[in-house]
Amino acid sequence: MSDEKKKLTTAEILALARKKKSEGGSAEAPSSEAGASGESSPADSESKPAAAPKSTADILAAARAQGGGKKESGDEPKPAAPKSTADILAAARKQGGGAKPSPAAGGAPKSTADILAAARAQKAAAAGSSPSPAKAAPKGKAPAKPAEAGDLPALKDMVAAVTEAKKSGAPVRPKVTPGKPVAGKPKLPKKAEKTTRRGFWGIFAAATITPFAFAWASVSAIAGLWALGVARFMMPNMVLELPSRFKVGPTSDFPPGTVSEKFKASRGIWIVNTDQYDGRGMIYALASVCTHLGCTPNWLEGEQKFKCPCHGSGFYITGINFEGPAPRPLERVGIELAPDGLLEVDKSVKFQEELGQWVDPKSYELA
Amino acid sequence: MEPHPDLTISVIRGLGWLYLLMSLLNICWTFRSHKHDGYYNRMFGIDHLPKSMFWAIYSALLLVLAAVHLVFSADASSFLLRLPSWFKVAADTVIANPISFFCLSLVIFIAIIALRKWWVQPTVAWILFNLSVLFLAVSMTDYDFRQIVGKPDNVPIVGMLYLVGFTTWLYFYKANDNDERIAEGRPLAEKELSDQVLVWPDLVYSEMICMILVTSLLIVWGVALQAPLEEPASAVKTPNPSKAPWYFLGLQEMLVYYDPWMAGVVLPSVILVGLMAIPYIDFNTKGNGYYTFDERKFAIITFLFGFLPLWVGMIVLGTFIRGPNWNMFGLYEYWDVHKLEVLNNVNLSEYFWHGLGQPLPKPDAEAPGLSQVLTILSREWLGILLTLAYLFVLPPLMAVTVFKKFYVKMGFVRYMVLANLVLLMASLPLKMVLRWVFRLKYIVAIPEWFFNI
Numbered sequence: 001m002s003d004e005k006k007k008l009t010t011a012e013i014l015a016l017a018r019k020k021k022s023e024g025g026s027a028e029a030p031s032s033e034a035g036a037s038g039e040s041s042p043a044d045s046e047s048k049p050a051a052a053p054k055s056t057a058d059i060l061a062a063a064r065a066q067g068g069g070k071k072e073s074g075d076e077p078k079p080a081a082p083k084s085t086a087d088i089l090a091a092a093r094k095q096g097g098g099a100k101p102s103p104a105a106g107g108a109p110k111s112t113a114d115i116l117a118a119a120r121a122q123k124a125a126a127a128g129s130s131p132s133p134a135k136a137a138p139k140g141k142a143p144a145k146p147a148e149a150g151d152l153p154a155l156k157d158m159v160a161a162v163t164e165a166k167k168s169g170a171p172v173r174p175k176v177t178p179g180k181p182v183a184g185k186p187k188l189p190k191k192a193e194k195t196t197r198r199g200f201w202g203i204f205a206a207a208t209i210t211p212f213a214f215a216w217a218s219v220s221a222i223a224g225l226w227a228l229g230v231a232r233f234m235m236p237n238m239v240l241e242l243p244s245r246f247k248v249g250p251t252s253d254f255p256p257g258t259v260s261e262k263f264k265a266s267r268g269i270w271i272v273n274t275d276q277y278d279g280r281g282m283i284y285a286l287a288s289v290c291t292h293l294g295c296t297p298n299w300l301e302g303e304q305k306f307k308c309p310c311h312g313s314g315f316y317i318t319g320i321n322f323e324g325p326a327p328r329p330l331e332r333v334g335i336e337l338a339p340d341g342l343l344e345v346d347k348s349v350k351f352q353e354e355l356g357q358w359v360d361p362k363s364y365e366l367a
Numbered sequence: 368m369e370p371h372p373d374l375t376i377s378v379i380r381g382l383g384w385l386y387l388l389m390s391l392l393n394i395c396w397t398f399r400s401h402k403h404d405g406y407y408n409r410m411f412g413i414d415h416l417p418k419s420m421f422w423a424i425y426s427a428l429l430l431v432l433a434a435v436h437l438v439f440s441a442d443a444s445s446f447l448l449r450l451p452s453w454f455k456v457a458a459d460t461v462i463a464n465p466i467s468f469f470c471l472s473l474v475i476f477i478a479i480i481a482l483r484k485w486w487v488q489p490t491v492a493w494i495l496f497n498l499s500v501l502f503l504a505v506s507m508t509d510y511d512f513r514q515i516v517g518k519p520d521n522v523p524i525v526g527m528l529y530l531v532g533f534t535t536w537l538y539f540y541k542a543n544d545n546d547e548r549i550a551e552g553r554p555l556a557e558k559e560l561s562d563q564v565l566v567w568p569d570l571v572y573s574e575m576i577c578m579i580l581v582t583s584l585l586i587v588w589g590v591a592l593q594a595p596l597e598e599p600a601s602a603v604k605t606p607n608p609s610k611a612p613w614y615f616l617g618l619q620e621m622l623v624y625y626d627p628w629m630a631g632v633v634l635p636s637v638i639l640v641g642l643m644a645i646p647y648i649d650f651n652t653k654g655n656g657y658y659t660f661d662e663r664k665f666a667i668i669t670f671l672f673g674f675l676p677l678w679v680g681m682i683v684l685g686t687f688i689r690g691p692n693w694n695m696f697g698l699y700e701y702w703d704v705h706k707l708e709v710l711n712n713v714n715l716s717e718y719f720w721h722g723l724g725q726p727l728p729k730p731d732a733e734a735p736g737l738s739q740v741l742t743i744l745s746r747e748w749l750g751i752l753l754t755l756a757y758l759f760v761l762p763p764l765m766a767v768t769v770f771k772k773f774y775v776k777m778g779f780v781r782y783m784v785l786a787n788l789v790l791l792m793a794s795l796p797l798k799m800v801l802r803w804v805f806r807l808k809y810i811v812a813i814p815e816w817f818f819n820i
Contacts, residue, residue, distance in 0.1 A: 265603050288603065293627050296605040298692075302705055309607035311623045312693030314710065323710035324693070325623055328814035354814040356732045 010212070242267070244348035250341055251367060254283055259299045259317060264288050269333060269345060270299060270306075273367055277318040277358070284364040285335045285345045286319045292326040306330065320353065329353040332363045371510045371701075374443045378507060383436030385504050389497070390429035396493060397422040404490070449508040450699070459697025462688060466803050468695070469796070472680040479535065479675070480668060483660065487540040496532075509699045515687050516698075519595040524613050524686050531679055535671075541658035549659070557657040607691045607704065616685030617678045623693065624798045626809070626819035634791065638673075641788045648777070648785050665773075673792055712808035715750045730815070743813055750811035754820055757794075762786035 206213065248271055254260050260271040268288045275281040286306075288296050295310035305322075306315040313324030320329045332353075334346035343365060351363035358364070400419035410416045432448075439446060461467045478486075485491060503525070506512045516525060544556050553559070564570060597606065611619040621630035653662035660667055690696035691704040720727045728746040730739040744751065765786055766774040774782045801807040811820040 265601070268603050293622065293631075295609060296603050298605075298607060300692075300705065303707060307692045309605050309692055310609045311619070312710065323712055325625065325808070327626055327809065327812060327817075327819045356729075 010210075245344060245346045247338065247342040247344050248285075249343060251283065251337070251343060251365070254343075254367075256281055256367060259301075261299055263345075264296075264299075267345070267347070268296075269347065271335075271343070271345075272317060272319075274317050276316070281367040282364040283335065283343065283367050285333045286330045287333055287347075287350065289331070290326060291321065291328045291330060292324070297330075332358060334362050335365050336362065337365055369444075372443065373510045374446050374449060374508055376440070376443050378513070379436050379439055379443060379446055382504055382507060383433050383439075385500075386429050386433035386436060389500060389504075390426050390433055393422055393426040393429060393497070397426055400490075448505075450505050455509065455697075455699035459700050463695045463697040463700060465695060465799070468684065468688065469676075469680075469799065469803075472676045476672065476676045479539075480671070483539045484543055487536055487543055492536050492540075499529075499532075506698065511701050512698050514702075519592040520613070521686055522592060524682065527613075528679070528683070531675075535675075538658060539660065542660040545657055545659045546661040549661070555657045608689055608693055610685060610689070613682055613686055617681035620681040620685050620689075621795055624795070624802055626817075628817070629820060634795070637788065637791050641792075644784060644788065648781055648788075650777075650781075669789065669792075677792070677795060712802060712806045714809045714812035715753075715807060716747050716812055718805075718807070719749050720746070743815060747811050747813055750809070750820070754811055757790065758787065761790060 246267065248263060254271050254273040256273050256275065258273055260273075263269050263271065269285045270288055271283065271285055273281070273283045290297050290308040290310065290313055292308065292311055292313045295308050297306040297308040297313070297315065299305075300307050304317055306317075306319075308314070308324065308326065311325050313321060313326030315321050315326070315330050318329075319332065321327070329352070332351040334349040334351070336344055336346070338344040346362075349362065351357035351360055397419050400422045401417060404418040407416045407418060408414065435448070461471060486495065503516070506516070515521060541556065548555055548559075610616065618630065618635060621634060624630070625634070649663075649666050651663050651666065653659065684695075687698060688695050690700075690702040691706070694706050694708050696702055696706070717727060728742050730742040732739075734742075762783055766782060770782070770786065773785065777785065798810075801810075809819040811818065813819065
């Protein structure tokens, strides 16, 4: 029910738009050629009283009936909604067409082409034309979609027809009553083969030209692009981490009793050479992260200690905590002598004194 | 030319303007004093001497001081009005030591409570205010003090201290008044001197004036003091000292004494939840809608203890006194990165086992998990026992002794919540004192599990 109402509204809007266009003298409303009857009367006067659910069919029937010149108002038989379109159309065509061959209630799919063909035929015969609304094309499923939703060649044809009509001096829409389009009286025949070409282009045109479809298509397209853009952030254009294994130089670069701050800024480690931990001279790498809250301590050469500026934790040169709130020693990272004689630090492993891991030979290199 | 001059011409000029402002304020106070303060019957051989005379003389002295500062144009180093170095040394000695600093803040806190009848008198309060401004002004003649207090970061904190002082004064002033009224059986000030006013125009006009004043103040501030921007951040270079925003300096100070999970998670949560719990714990309906101290002494003293020494005091400590390497520096002391402070500290378990002459039990990395756990627990058994006793034995103990009345009045659940909140609040100063006096680092120290108390 609401669906039909919606459709009706769309149709109305389309009709209004078309009316405006044609009043502006534009020949861009090809579908207006579909109607053949020279006479048209406001459809709404008859159709409005009809009950809402039936109205599309009613309007069509009434319009066609009138278009045929018989002046039969909407008293035509109005069967139940599903059947009505085809029936009404058939009836209308019979009445309106007079001499013209009836489409014989051809199924919905055929009718667009049929109607168009009929329109063209009529055009050629008598240049008198009357506007026909989009819904004259009973596409069954989507009456809201206008006749131009047909395949492209048909569209072209229609435009050509309009131009011709103009040339021949006949007004494109002679007696349009404002507000309501009137269904034309399709003259059928030929070109039934067009139906086979409605596949892709038909759907494409239907999807792109109808305002609703167009709007939704644009929204989905934009949303899709946006989603792709967001997904792009998942793959940032950067190296996430420096390689965790790196060479720091030969053993001779780190004389006994020194703390090298050379790699603190770039790698966050100190290279220490001292014999204070267990009496053996050894080189090890300490991570420059305070074990209290993760600040970066400073090496104070004069005091021979690491001192954290955040809460005052202090560590000996061995990395053992002795003052401030730090609960455990600084962490060592892996170090080894590479075959080429350079010390290689491996930051991917760490050794914690309180877990007894500093005895691991991977955590130091004897100097 | 000295690179860090104590005095420059611009400092002297600025002080001149400050003294001028002080003089003007005191001239106003002289008029007020003339109106309200009355006379000495006989003083210095003069009968009927108005008390405002002293304020007039003081204002005139300030005016002379301002004039001297403003017209001085010789070499700044020859200016004589400056802080004597003996005062600087004495003040630094008191302030740079955590024990004396904390004791000082406690003394001030107790004085605020005990001397409340005296110091809230307008004249006394005005004298205290004058003294504090004079102290600031004279201290400004010291280079290091100027560097700390005049830092754009820290200027609002000085202002905030004055606001804290004013609101504390306002509370005690009104509470004293009401306490006297209650004692004498007179109606409360809020009832008798009902100061109800109309929203329009009184309130709206007041708000508008405040709005304009605050806006102009912010504009002047924004123009006069540059935003305290620092060098670009670097993951491997921590500024020294590295300070939290001023309102978190209390937390940062807690972090010096506690493990991050305790000082950063547990205690702040307890503070927040505890503040929310106050309406449910405190069912004393007295003081509802009026100022009073005598009718709710415990509540107010507890709150003010948490707020003044433990929060505002820690902000002052963190802002003005903590320097490079988070060492404590006096107000007039140069921030020397290499200042040496003996801060060695030892865990309770180390004290215990070394006291017994035994090595610390060390969990064997090869041993099964359960035996490691048992080793660690047996290493720390004393601290664990003490902590559990503090939290679970002390509340019932207090219920039958100091908090007996509370326990009877409040019932079990309310009392237990209150007792635990009070104990947790007290845990910070207790831990501080233990650290300073016994060099105690952690009561329970289990770095293997990141669990330290």
